[in-house]
Amino acid sequence: MHDFDYVAPTTLDEAIAALAKHDGQARCLAGGTDLIDQMRTGRRRPALVVDVKKIPELNALVVSDDGLRLGAAVPCSDVYRNEGVAQDYAALADAARIIGGIQIQNRASIGGNVCNSSPAADSVPALIALQAVCVIAGPNGPREVPIERFFTGPGGNVLEAGELLVELRMPPRPPRSGSHYRRFIPRNEMDIAVVGVGASVQLEDDGRTVAAARIGLGAVAPTPLLAEEAARVLVGRSVDDEAALSDAAEAARAVIRPIDDMRGTKAFRSHVTGVLVQRVVRAAAARARGESLDYCPGH
Amino acid sequence: MAKKRVVSAVINGEPTDFLCEPRQTLLEVLRDVLDFTGTKEGCSNGNCGACTVRLNGRIVDSCLVLAVECDGAEIETIEGMAGPDALHPLQQAFLEGAALQCGICTPGFLVAAKALLEENPNPTEQQIRFFLAGNLCRCTGYDKIVRAVQACAAAASEH
Ligand SMILES: Cc1cc2nc3c(=O)[nH]c(=O)nc-3n(C[C@H](O)[C@H](O)[C@H](O)COP(=O)(O)OP(=O)(O)OC[C@H]3O[C@@H](n4cnc5c(N)ncnc54)[C@H](O)[C@@H]3O)c2cc1C
Ligand code: FES
Ligand code: FES
Numbered sequence: 001m002h003d004f005d006y007v008a009p010t011t012l013d014e015a016i017a018a019l020a021k022h023d024g025q026a027r028c029l030a031g032g033t034d035l036i037d038q039m040r041t042g043r044r045r046p047a048l049v050v051d052v053k054k055i056p057e058l059n060a061l062v063v064s065d066d067g068l069r070l071g072a073a074v075p076c077s078d079v080y081r082n083e084g085v086a087q088d089y090a091a092l093a094d095a096a097r098i099i100g101g102i103q104i105q106n107r108a109s110i111g112g113n114v115c116n117s118s119p120a121a122d123s124v125p126a127l128i129a130l131q132a133v134c135v136i137a138g139p140n141g142p143r144e145v146p147i148e149r150f151f152t153g154p155g156g157n158v159l160e161a162g163e164l165l166v167e168l169r170m171p172p173r174p175p176r177s178g179s180h181y182r183r184f185i186p187r188n189e190m191d192i193a194v195v196g197v198g199a200s201v202q203l204e205d206d207g208r209t210v211a212a213a214r215i216g217l218g219a220v221a222p223t224p225l226l227a228e229e230a231a232r233v234l235v236g237r238s239v240d241d242e243a244a245l246s247d248a249a250e251a252a253r254a255v256i257r258p259i260d261d262m263r264g265t266k267a268f269r270s271h272v273t274g275v276l277v278q279r280v281v282r283a284a285a286a287r288a289r290g291e292s293l294d295y296c297p298g299h
Numbered sequence: 300m301a302k303k304r305v306v307s308a309v310i311n312g313e314p315t316d317f318l319c320e321p322r323q324t325l326l327e328v329l330r331d332v333l334d335f336t337g338t339k340e341g342c343s344n345g346n347c348g349a350c351t352v353r354l355n356g357r358i359v360d361s362c363l364v365l366a367v368e369c370d371g372a373e374i375e376t377i378e379g380m381a382g383p384d385a386l387h388p389l390q391q392a393f394l395e396g397a398a399l400q401c402g403i404c405t406p407g408f409l410v411a412a413k414a415l416l417e418e419n420p421n422p423t424e425q426q427i428r429f430f431l432a433g434n435l436c437r438c439t440g441y442d443k444i445v446r447a448v449q450a451c452a453a454a455a456s457e458h
Contacts, residue, residue: 005301006321006367029365036324036363037344049321051368077357101433102411103348106357107364 001039008051012137012166015050020139020162022048028164029053030073031107033100034116050164057166058111063088068130068170072111077102079110089170090287091126091179091198094295098122098183111165114150117157118192120219124151125198126181128216128226129284130170138163148216151223174212177202178287180280182295183218184272186263193219194264197252197276199231201239201284210234210285215248215277220256220269227252230277239285248281249274306370310335311379319366326350328366329376337377337406341435348434351407352376358414360433377406380413389413389451396447400438408434412448421452 009015019026027046029035030053038044052058058073063084070079076096079085086093092110099108099122113123114134124147132147139162147168150157159165179200183193196218202211213231218224230251237244258269283293303318310333319328326343329335329352341347343362350361353375380387389412392398399405408431415422415430422430427448428441436444 001322001324003300004321006304006365008368029368032363032365032368033345036365039322040343049365051365053368100345101348102414102430103351103358103360103433104345104363106354106359 002042002045004039004046005048006051007048008054010054010056012055012057015052015055015164016137016139016162018048018050019164022046024161026050028115030058030109030112030115031075031104033104033108034112052164060167061085065172067172068092068168070110070168070170072115072165072167073109074111076100076105076108076110080105088173089130089179091129091181091200091284092123092170094181095122095126095196095198110168114147114168115157115159115165117151117155117223119151119154119222119224120193120196121224122181122183122193122196122218124224125196125216125218126179127168127170127198128224129179129181129198129200129214131200131214132168132170135166135169136163137166142166144169148224148226153222174202176205176207176211176288178284178289180283180287180293180295182276182280182283184276192263195219195258195269195272195276197273197280199277199280199284201234201281201288203239203285203288207289208238208240210237210239210244213281213284215252215281217252217256217273217277220258220273222257225255227255227277229255234281239282245278245281246274249277252277304367304370306366308369308372308374310374311376317366321365321367323366324362325352325354325364325366325369325374326361329361329374335376335378339403339406341403341407346435347404348407348411348431349404351410351434353410353414358411375410377410380409387413388454389416389448392447392451392454393444396443396450398439398443398447404434404436404438408436408444412444412451415448416452416455421456422448424449 026048058071060071062069079096080093127147181198183196185191198216215227230248233247339349341349345360345363
């Protein structure tokens, strides 16, 4: 690995100062599951590595009447073990449970998954579905960016030199709502999503009619996508209505810009997007009715 | 060159100070500085689990940890697994069940399987396979590894 310096600040201000002083030559280190390999292979060569795991704000994990506050450095295993998250923000727990194996989940953070900004990052479609907002701090003060506007292209995001992601904030969950994230991969575990779909569904009192929905799509465009039209066509219709679900699938397929690669062709990704949107919406609706999913990741 | 740092950690119960550069991984320091060569290097990128150790109780891939991050940490390696007089029951079960061939994956599987059984003393086959998905084995085809973990869990629950 190239030669670099290392600091582990214990306050946000110190971290911002360290990042700003190195003006683009410093990088944050959370769980290191992306960054350390990128440095080992020479893809990233920061002069300074700023370990953000000792900053209290980045370790927050609070579910309250105000919603969910998830510190950017909290590892996946803490996310899915948190009962409040597993219960109310299930799509996020679904994603955290399939990012790598246990060794990876004990280190990998959702903040790192977001900031690495892979189009296939598993947490992001879930965060889109759950309406997450990125809370950013930097030399020019704090700012907030909705997750679907955080990404600028593969590996790219809106963070300016000296800025860091502090936390992801999600609003409280409305009554009769449920969420789910699922991806397609060719094997059972430990692979990169060919397509990933997150959905949140709120139902009317009848437990069938969609009151509101949000759908996030991963691995099918240069950045993760919020599929607004796909969610809109469901509103006012029953989740048992096959035509409604296939309209949502079509609307999702209309906004994707997939690539051909070794994991799948454009046509395959488009087909799988439609299939997953229907399955994930149904599953989110089942959770909204309080049913537990008989879902085993990878199957 | 970035200055070498002194890192103080507790390794297998022993307070240990070592010197390292920020760019050295925990895996490099364990093997090349501290001579804990039981921890193996397979892929160096987090895919194979041969370098699995416990860091503050949790299993991690030591190839994806910087040694400087470990100041004040508790680390457990395969060298800390056997008791003074006998192998750990999992090690015994791996031997008796022939759950290894070349053996390079074995320390990682043992450290991970120990963490699994502490958390879940009676895992199903599915739970074992899921928990050990971050450990790869080129030789055994996994069945004997899974059965050794099951045998160890069954023996423990008889007592
Ligand atoms: C074997 C293996 C399997 C994997 N499987 C999956 C998978 O199934 N799905 C998936 O989506 N990913 C997977 N990954 C990728 C990786 O584990 C995830 O992206 C992980 O969430 C990254 O988090 P981290 O905390 O390790 O980030 P780090 O590696 O510490 O950081 C990632 C990037 O984000 C930046 N960064 C981190 N925190 C901040 C912050 N607070 N502010 C600003 N910038 C920041 C870093 O500078 C770096 O560029 C896998 C990786 C490995 C090695
Ligand atoms: S050597 Fe660390 S996971 Fe393979
Ligand atoms: S015994 Fe050879 S890799 Fe597992």
